[in-house]
Amino acid sequence: TQDVYLRTEDRIYVPSTVRTVYVFGQVVTPGNIPFVPGEDASYYVEKAGGETDNARLGDMMIIKSMTRQWLDPDETTIEPGDQVWVPKEPERSFAWYMNIFGQTASVISVAVSVVLLVVQLNK
DSSP states (O other), X not given: OOOOOOOTTOOOOOOOOOOEEEEEESBSSOEEEEOOTTOOHHHHHHHTTOBXXXXXXXXXXXXXXXXXXEEOGGGOOOOTTOEEEEXXXXXXXXXXXXXXXXXXXXXXXXXXXXXXXXXXXXX
């Protein structure tokens, strides 16, 4: 907006613009993918070699470059500098599943006991 005089040893800094989207997490080749206007998260995951066997695409998130806000891909459009994160499916042992089964069986048995008690008291 003004005519500025440059002197010897003055420096002009012109920041570079980021024209990529960084894809990481459970993808075959994490890294920077060239930004293409209008493309969605699945496009960038495919350009990063696709998802791995452990990927959980349903929980994929977009990290906005300016605000660092984590958003669902349906809530935003991808812009240059954004990041696409593909999480890993949690590994659960047999004991974890047995624990869930045991807790469910306990809740059902208590519910059945309460129903039987109410039926007996109403006779």
